[in-house]
Amino acid sequence: FESLANFIITIVVLVSLRMASKRADEKFPYGYGKVEFLASGVVNMLLMMVAIVYIFVSFGEMVMVGPEKPPGLIAIVAAGVSIIVNYIAFGYGRCVGEKVGSSAILANAQINLADIGTSVAVIVAVIGSNLGLSQLDHIAAIVICILIIKVTLDGVKKAVKGLMDASLHYEERHIRDLIEDIEDNGRVGDIRVRLAGRRLLVDMDIFLPPGSILSKGLETVGKIKKVLQRKRKDISEVSVQLLALPVTDVPRAKNRS
Known part of the structure:
Protein backbone atom coordinates (compact mmCIF):
# COMPACT_ATOMS: atom_id res chain seq x y z
CA PHE A 1 0.00 0.00 0.00
CA GLU A 2 2.81 2.41 0.87
CA SER A 3 4.66 1.69 -2.39
CA LEU A 4 1.46 2.22 -4.39
CA ALA A 5 0.81 5.51 -2.59
CA ASN A 6 4.38 6.71 -3.24
CA PHE A 7 4.04 5.82 -6.93
CA ILE A 8 0.74 7.72 -7.23
CA ILE A 9 2.20 10.71 -5.38
CA THR A 10 5.21 10.85 -7.72
CA ILE A 11 2.96 10.75 -10.79
CA VAL A 12 0.69 13.47 -9.38
CA VAL A 13 3.65 15.76 -8.63
CA LEU A 14 5.27 15.25 -12.04
CA VAL A 15 2.01 15.88 -13.90
CA SER A 16 1.24 18.98 -11.82
CA LEU A 17 4.71 20.46 -12.37
CA ARG A 18 4.38 19.92 -16.11
CA MET A 19 0.93 21.55 -16.20
CA ALA A 20 1.98 24.46 -13.95
CA SER A 21 4.82 25.32 -16.34
CA LYS A 22 2.38 25.93 -19.20
CA ARG A 23 1.82 29.53 -20.20
CA ALA A 24 -1.48 31.31 -19.78
CA ASP A 25 -3.88 30.99 -22.68
CA GLU A 26 -7.42 32.00 -23.59
CA LYS A 27 -8.90 29.14 -21.58
CA PHE A 28 -6.86 29.91 -18.45
CA PRO A 29 -5.83 33.59 -18.71
CA TYR A 30 -4.23 33.52 -15.23
CA GLY A 31 -2.14 30.47 -16.03
CA TYR A 32 -2.09 26.93 -14.67
CA GLY A 33 -0.23 27.66 -11.43
CA LYS A 34 -3.06 26.66 -9.10
CA VAL A 35 -2.74 23.03 -10.20
CA GLU A 36 0.22 22.84 -7.80
CA PHE A 37 -2.09 23.58 -4.86
CA LEU A 38 -4.41 20.82 -6.06
CA ALA A 39 -1.48 18.41 -6.32
CA SER A 40 -0.26 19.43 -2.86
CA GLY A 41 -3.68 18.70 -1.41
CA VAL A 42 -3.83 15.27 -3.09
CA VAL A 43 -0.30 14.34 -1.96
CA ASN A 44 -0.93 15.33 1.64
CA MET A 45 -4.28 13.51 1.69
CA LEU A 46 -2.64 10.32 0.38
CA LEU A 47 0.11 10.52 3.01
CA MET A 48 -2.53 11.08 5.67
CA MET A 49 -4.43 7.98 4.48
CA VAL A 50 -1.23 5.91 4.63
CA ALA A 51 -0.59 7.10 8.19
CA ILE A 52 -4.17 6.26 9.26
CA VAL A 53 -3.89 2.78 7.74
CA TYR A 54 -0.61 2.20 9.60
CA ILE A 55 -2.24 3.21 12.87
CA PHE A 56 -4.97 0.58 12.45
CA VAL A 57 -2.41 -2.03 11.34
CA SER A 58 -0.24 -1.29 14.37
CA PHE A 59 -3.19 -1.59 16.73
CA GLY A 60 -4.18 -4.88 15.09
CA GLU A 61 -0.68 -6.32 15.37
CA MET A 62 -0.46 -5.30 19.03
CA VAL A 63 -3.53 -7.40 19.74
CA MET A 64 -3.14 -10.31 17.31
CA VAL A 65 0.60 -10.89 16.77
CA GLY A 66 2.63 -12.57 19.47
CA PRO A 67 6.32 -12.10 20.30
CA GLU A 68 8.66 -12.71 17.38
CA LYS A 69 12.36 -13.43 17.09
CA PRO A 70 14.29 -10.18 17.58
CA PRO A 71 15.85 -8.88 14.33
CA GLY A 72 19.59 -8.46 14.08
CA LEU A 73 21.51 -5.22 14.50
CA ILE A 74 22.01 -5.07 10.72
CA ALA A 75 18.42 -3.75 10.59
CA ILE A 76 19.49 -0.72 12.64
CA VAL A 77 22.34 -0.01 10.21
CA ALA A 78 20.00 -0.24 7.22
CA ALA A 79 17.43 2.01 8.92
CA GLY A 80 20.17 4.51 9.82
CA VAL A 81 21.35 4.71 6.23
CA SER A 82 17.74 5.19 5.13
CA ILE A 83 17.31 8.07 7.60
CA ILE A 84 20.44 9.84 6.32
CA VAL A 85 19.50 9.44 2.64
CA ASN A 86 15.89 10.50 3.15
CA TYR A 87 16.92 13.45 5.32
CA ILE A 88 19.22 14.71 2.56
CA ALA A 89 16.46 14.23 -0.02
CA PHE A 90 13.92 15.94 2.25
CA GLY A 91 16.22 18.91 2.89
CA TYR A 92 16.99 19.30 -0.81
CA GLY A 93 13.33 19.03 -1.81
CA ARG A 94 12.25 21.56 0.81
CA CYS A 95 15.05 23.96 -0.19
CA VAL A 96 14.13 23.79 -3.87
CA GLY A 97 10.41 24.03 -3.12
CA GLU A 98 10.84 27.13 -0.96
CA LYS A 99 13.25 28.75 -3.43
CA VAL A 100 10.94 28.41 -6.43
CA GLY A 101 7.75 28.66 -4.37
CA SER A 102 6.39 25.29 -5.51
CA SER A 103 3.81 23.73 -3.19
CA ALA A 104 3.94 20.51 -5.23
CA ILE A 105 7.68 20.06 -4.66
CA LEU A 106 7.25 20.83 -0.95
CA ALA A 107 4.49 18.24 -0.74
CA ASN A 108 6.66 15.68 -2.50
CA ALA A 109 9.37 16.29 0.12
CA GLN A 110 6.90 15.04 2.72
CA ILE A 111 7.34 11.53 1.28
CA ASN A 112 10.96 11.54 2.46
CA LEU A 113 9.84 12.85 5.84
CA ALA A 114 7.39 9.96 6.14
CA ASP A 115 10.13 7.49 5.18
CA ILE A 116 12.34 8.95 7.92
CA GLY A 117 9.56 8.27 10.40
CA THR A 118 9.27 4.69 9.18
CA SER A 119 13.01 4.15 9.61
CA VAL A 120 12.91 5.59 13.13
CA ALA A 121 10.11 3.16 13.96
CA VAL A 122 12.26 0.29 12.65
CA ILE A 123 15.17 1.29 14.91
CA VAL A 124 12.84 1.54 17.91
CA ALA A 125 11.36 -1.86 17.01
CA VAL A 126 14.78 -3.54 16.84
CA ILE A 127 15.93 -2.05 20.14
CA GLY A 128 12.61 -2.86 21.81
CA SER A 129 12.59 -6.45 20.56
CA ASN A 130 16.12 -7.08 21.80
CA LEU A 131 15.15 -5.64 25.20
CA GLY A 132 12.05 -7.80 25.40
CA LEU A 133 9.65 -4.91 24.72
CA SER A 134 7.84 -6.43 21.76
CA GLN A 135 5.10 -3.77 21.61
CA LEU A 136 7.46 -0.80 21.55
CA ASP A 137 7.69 -0.73 17.75
CA HIS A 138 3.91 -0.54 17.37
CA ILE A 139 3.70 2.29 19.89
CA ALA A 140 6.48 4.17 18.09
CA ALA A 141 4.78 3.64 14.73
CA ILE A 142 1.50 5.04 16.06
CA VAL A 143 3.21 8.12 17.52
CA ILE A 144 5.07 8.79 14.27
CA CYS A 145 1.90 8.34 12.23
CA ILE A 146 0.11 10.88 14.43
CA LEU A 147 2.93 13.36 13.78
CA ILE A 148 2.69 12.70 10.03
CA ILE A 149 -1.06 13.32 10.17
CA LYS A 150 -0.41 16.66 11.89
CA VAL A 151 2.09 17.70 9.20
CA THR A 152 -0.15 16.62 6.32
CA LEU A 153 -3.14 18.43 7.83
CA ASP A 154 -1.11 21.64 7.76
CA GLY A 155 -0.24 20.91 4.13
CA VAL A 156 -3.89 20.39 3.22
CA LYS A 157 -4.83 23.69 4.92
CA LYS A 158 -2.17 25.55 2.91
CA ALA A 159 -3.38 23.94 -0.32
CA VAL A 160 -6.99 24.94 0.41
CA LYS A 161 -5.90 28.52 1.16
CA GLY A 162 -4.07 28.64 -2.16
CA LEU A 163 -7.09 27.33 -4.06
CA MET A 164 -9.49 29.68 -2.26
CA ASP A 165 -7.38 32.83 -2.83
CA ALA A 166 -6.77 33.50 0.85
CA SER A 167 -5.39 36.94 1.70
CA LEU A 168 -1.62 37.24 1.88
Whole structure:
Protein backbone atom coordinates (compact mmCIF):
# COMPACT_ATOMS: atom_id res chain seq x y z
CA PHE A 1 0.00 0.00 0.00
CA GLU A 2 2.81 2.41 0.87
CA SER A 3 4.66 1.69 -2.39
CA LEU A 4 1.46 2.22 -4.39
CA ALA A 5 0.81 5.51 -2.59
CA ASN A 6 4.38 6.71 -3.24
CA PHE A 7 4.04 5.82 -6.93
CA ILE A 8 0.74 7.72 -7.23
CA ILE A 9 2.20 10.71 -5.38
CA THR A 10 5.21 10.85 -7.72
CA ILE A 11 2.96 10.75 -10.79
CA VAL A 12 0.69 13.47 -9.38
CA VAL A 13 3.65 15.76 -8.63
CA LEU A 14 5.27 15.25 -12.04
CA VAL A 15 2.01 15.88 -13.90
CA SER A 16 1.24 18.98 -11.82
CA LEU A 17 4.71 20.46 -12.37
CA ARG A 18 4.38 19.92 -16.11
CA MET A 19 0.93 21.55 -16.20
CA ALA A 20 1.98 24.46 -13.95
CA SER A 21 4.82 25.32 -16.34
CA LYS A 22 2.38 25.93 -19.20
CA ARG A 23 1.82 29.53 -20.20
CA ALA A 24 -1.48 31.31 -19.78
CA ASP A 25 -3.88 30.99 -22.68
CA GLU A 26 -7.42 32.00 -23.59
CA LYS A 27 -8.90 29.14 -21.58
CA PHE A 28 -6.86 29.91 -18.45
CA PRO A 29 -5.83 33.59 -18.71
CA TYR A 30 -4.23 33.52 -15.23
CA GLY A 31 -2.14 30.47 -16.03
CA TYR A 32 -2.09 26.93 -14.67
CA GLY A 33 -0.23 27.66 -11.43
CA LYS A 34 -3.06 26.66 -9.10
CA VAL A 35 -2.74 23.03 -10.20
CA GLU A 36 0.22 22.84 -7.80
CA PHE A 37 -2.09 23.58 -4.86
CA LEU A 38 -4.41 20.82 -6.06
CA ALA A 39 -1.48 18.41 -6.32
CA SER A 40 -0.26 19.43 -2.86
CA GLY A 41 -3.68 18.70 -1.41
CA VAL A 42 -3.83 15.27 -3.09
CA VAL A 43 -0.30 14.34 -1.96
CA ASN A 44 -0.93 15.33 1.64
CA MET A 45 -4.28 13.51 1.69
CA LEU A 46 -2.64 10.32 0.38
CA LEU A 47 0.11 10.52 3.01
CA MET A 48 -2.53 11.08 5.67
CA MET A 49 -4.43 7.98 4.48
CA VAL A 50 -1.23 5.91 4.63
CA ALA A 51 -0.59 7.10 8.19
CA ILE A 52 -4.17 6.26 9.26
CA VAL A 53 -3.89 2.78 7.74
CA TYR A 54 -0.61 2.20 9.60
CA ILE A 55 -2.24 3.21 12.87
CA PHE A 56 -4.97 0.58 12.45
CA VAL A 57 -2.41 -2.03 11.34
CA SER A 58 -0.24 -1.29 14.37
CA PHE A 59 -3.19 -1.59 16.73
CA GLY A 60 -4.18 -4.88 15.09
CA GLU A 61 -0.68 -6.32 15.37
CA MET A 62 -0.46 -5.30 19.03
CA VAL A 63 -3.53 -7.40 19.74
CA MET A 64 -3.14 -10.31 17.31
CA VAL A 65 0.60 -10.89 16.77
CA GLY A 66 2.63 -12.57 19.47
CA PRO A 67 6.32 -12.10 20.30
CA GLU A 68 8.66 -12.71 17.38
CA LYS A 69 12.36 -13.43 17.09
CA PRO A 70 14.29 -10.18 17.58
CA PRO A 71 15.85 -8.88 14.33
CA GLY A 72 19.59 -8.46 14.08
CA LEU A 73 21.51 -5.22 14.50
CA ILE A 74 22.01 -5.07 10.72
CA ALA A 75 18.42 -3.75 10.59
CA ILE A 76 19.49 -0.72 12.64
CA VAL A 77 22.34 -0.01 10.21
CA ALA A 78 20.00 -0.24 7.22
CA ALA A 79 17.43 2.01 8.92
CA GLY A 80 20.17 4.51 9.82
CA VAL A 81 21.35 4.71 6.23
CA SER A 82 17.74 5.19 5.13
CA ILE A 83 17.31 8.07 7.60
CA ILE A 84 20.44 9.84 6.32
CA VAL A 85 19.50 9.44 2.64
CA ASN A 86 15.89 10.50 3.15
CA TYR A 87 16.92 13.45 5.32
CA ILE A 88 19.22 14.71 2.56
CA ALA A 89 16.46 14.23 -0.02
CA PHE A 90 13.92 15.94 2.25
CA GLY A 91 16.22 18.91 2.89
CA TYR A 92 16.99 19.30 -0.81
CA GLY A 93 13.33 19.03 -1.81
CA ARG A 94 12.25 21.56 0.81
CA CYS A 95 15.05 23.96 -0.19
CA VAL A 96 14.13 23.79 -3.87
CA GLY A 97 10.41 24.03 -3.12
CA GLU A 98 10.84 27.13 -0.96
CA LYS A 99 13.25 28.75 -3.43
CA VAL A 100 10.94 28.41 -6.43
CA GLY A 101 7.75 28.66 -4.37
CA SER A 102 6.39 25.29 -5.51
CA SER A 103 3.81 23.73 -3.19
CA ALA A 104 3.94 20.51 -5.23
CA ILE A 105 7.68 20.06 -4.66
CA LEU A 106 7.25 20.83 -0.95
CA ALA A 107 4.49 18.24 -0.74
CA ASN A 108 6.66 15.68 -2.50
CA ALA A 109 9.37 16.29 0.12
CA GLN A 110 6.90 15.04 2.72
CA ILE A 111 7.34 11.53 1.28
CA ASN A 112 10.96 11.54 2.46
CA LEU A 113 9.84 12.85 5.84
CA ALA A 114 7.39 9.96 6.14
CA ASP A 115 10.13 7.49 5.18
CA ILE A 116 12.34 8.95 7.92
CA GLY A 117 9.56 8.27 10.40
CA THR A 118 9.27 4.69 9.18
CA SER A 119 13.01 4.15 9.61
CA VAL A 120 12.91 5.59 13.13
CA ALA A 121 10.11 3.16 13.96
CA VAL A 122 12.26 0.29 12.65
CA ILE A 123 15.17 1.29 14.91
CA VAL A 124 12.84 1.54 17.91
CA ALA A 125 11.36 -1.86 17.01
CA VAL A 126 14.78 -3.54 16.84
CA ILE A 127 15.93 -2.05 20.14
CA GLY A 128 12.61 -2.86 21.81
CA SER A 129 12.59 -6.45 20.56
CA ASN A 130 16.12 -7.08 21.80
CA LEU A 131 15.15 -5.64 25.20
CA GLY A 132 12.05 -7.80 25.40
CA LEU A 133 9.65 -4.91 24.72
CA SER A 134 7.84 -6.43 21.76
CA GLN A 135 5.10 -3.77 21.61
CA LEU A 136 7.46 -0.80 21.55
CA ASP A 137 7.69 -0.73 17.75
CA HIS A 138 3.91 -0.54 17.37
CA ILE A 139 3.70 2.29 19.89
CA ALA A 140 6.48 4.17 18.09
CA ALA A 141 4.78 3.64 14.73
CA ILE A 142 1.50 5.04 16.06
CA VAL A 143 3.21 8.12 17.52
CA ILE A 144 5.07 8.79 14.27
CA CYS A 145 1.90 8.34 12.23
CA ILE A 146 0.11 10.88 14.43
CA LEU A 147 2.93 13.36 13.78
CA ILE A 148 2.69 12.70 10.03
CA ILE A 149 -1.06 13.32 10.17
CA LYS A 150 -0.41 16.66 11.89
CA VAL A 151 2.09 17.70 9.20
CA THR A 152 -0.15 16.62 6.32
CA LEU A 153 -3.14 18.43 7.83
CA ASP A 154 -1.11 21.64 7.76
CA GLY A 155 -0.24 20.91 4.13
CA VAL A 156 -3.89 20.39 3.22
CA LYS A 157 -4.83 23.69 4.92
CA LYS A 158 -2.17 25.55 2.91
CA ALA A 159 -3.38 23.94 -0.32
CA VAL A 160 -6.99 24.94 0.41
CA LYS A 161 -5.90 28.52 1.16
CA GLY A 162 -4.07 28.64 -2.16
CA LEU A 163 -7.09 27.33 -4.06
CA MET A 164 -9.49 29.68 -2.26
CA ASP A 165 -7.38 32.83 -2.83
CA ALA A 166 -6.77 33.50 0.85
CA SER A 167 -5.39 36.94 1.70
CA LEU A 168 -1.62 37.24 1.88
CA HIS A 169 -1.36 40.01 4.48
CA TYR A 170 2.44 40.03 4.66
CA GLU A 171 2.76 40.38 0.87
CA GLU A 172 0.09 43.09 0.82
CA ARG A 173 1.94 45.12 3.47
CA HIS A 174 5.25 44.76 1.65
CA ILE A 175 3.78 45.82 -1.69
CA ARG A 176 2.04 48.79 -0.04
CA ASP A 177 5.38 49.94 1.41
CA LEU A 178 7.00 49.72 -2.02
CA ILE A 179 4.24 51.75 -3.67
CA GLU A 180 4.07 54.43 -0.99
CA ASP A 181 7.77 55.14 -1.56
CA ILE A 182 7.02 56.18 -5.14
CA GLU A 183 6.84 59.95 -5.61
CA ASP A 184 3.50 61.40 -6.79
CA ASN A 185 1.80 58.01 -6.94
CA GLY A 186 -1.50 59.19 -5.49
CA ARG A 187 -3.20 57.65 -2.49
CA VAL A 188 -2.94 53.88 -2.17
CA GLY A 189 -6.27 52.20 -1.52
CA ASP A 190 -7.01 48.50 -1.16
CA ILE A 191 -4.36 45.99 -2.21
CA ARG A 192 -5.29 42.39 -2.94
CA VAL A 193 -2.63 39.72 -3.48
CA ARG A 194 -3.30 36.10 -4.38
CA LEU A 195 -1.20 33.16 -5.38
CA ALA A 196 -1.31 31.50 -8.78
CA GLY A 197 1.02 28.61 -8.11
CA ARG A 198 4.49 30.09 -7.69
CA ARG A 199 3.54 33.60 -8.87
CA LEU A 200 1.64 36.49 -7.32
CA LEU A 201 -1.31 38.32 -8.87
CA VAL A 202 -1.72 41.85 -7.53
CA ASP A 203 -4.83 44.05 -7.72
CA MET A 204 -4.91 47.54 -6.23
CA ASP A 205 -6.83 50.80 -6.10
CA ILE A 206 -5.03 54.11 -6.57
CA PHE A 207 -6.79 57.39 -5.84
CA LEU A 208 -5.86 60.51 -7.82
CA PRO A 209 -7.35 64.02 -7.88
CA PRO A 210 -10.27 64.05 -10.37
CA GLY A 211 -8.53 66.50 -12.66
CA SER A 212 -5.32 64.44 -13.00
CA ILE A 213 -6.67 60.94 -13.71
CA LEU A 214 -6.45 61.44 -17.47
CA SER A 215 -3.22 63.44 -17.45
CA LYS A 216 -1.26 61.43 -14.86
CA GLY A 217 -3.12 58.10 -14.77
CA LEU A 218 -1.04 56.18 -17.32
CA GLU A 219 2.21 57.58 -15.94
CA THR A 220 1.27 56.56 -12.39
CA VAL A 221 0.29 53.04 -13.45
CA GLY A 222 3.53 52.67 -15.40
CA LYS A 223 5.68 53.75 -12.45
CA ILE A 224 3.91 51.36 -10.08
CA LYS A 225 4.27 48.37 -12.40
CA LYS A 226 7.90 49.18 -13.15
CA VAL A 227 8.82 49.37 -9.45
CA LEU A 228 6.98 46.17 -8.51
CA GLN A 229 8.43 44.19 -11.41
CA ARG A 230 11.92 45.38 -10.51
CA LYS A 231 11.62 44.76 -6.76
CA ARG A 232 9.54 41.56 -6.83
CA LYS A 233 10.45 38.90 -9.38
CA ASP A 234 7.61 36.66 -8.17
CA ILE A 235 4.86 38.99 -9.41
CA SER A 236 3.37 37.89 -12.71
CA GLU A 237 0.61 40.47 -13.13
CA VAL A 238 -0.29 43.87 -11.66
CA SER A 239 -3.76 45.32 -12.15
CA VAL A 240 -4.25 48.96 -11.14
CA GLN A 241 -7.66 50.60 -10.89
CA LEU A 242 -7.59 54.40 -10.90
CA LEU A 243 -10.24 56.10 -8.79
CA ALA A 244 -11.03 59.72 -8.12
CA LEU A 245 -10.28 61.17 -4.72
CA PRO A 246 -13.36 62.45 -2.87
CA VAL A 247 -13.66 66.22 -3.25
CA THR A 248 -13.11 66.73 0.48
CA ASP A 249 -9.74 64.91 0.24
CA VAL A 250 -8.37 66.86 -2.73
CA PRO A 251 -5.66 69.33 -1.61
CA ARG A 252 -6.73 72.91 -2.17
CA ALA A 253 -4.45 75.66 -3.27
CA LYS A 254 -3.84 78.37 -0.68
CA ASN A 255 -5.64 81.65 -1.26
CA ARG A 256 -3.35 84.54 -2.11
CA SER A 257 -4.31 87.98 -0.94
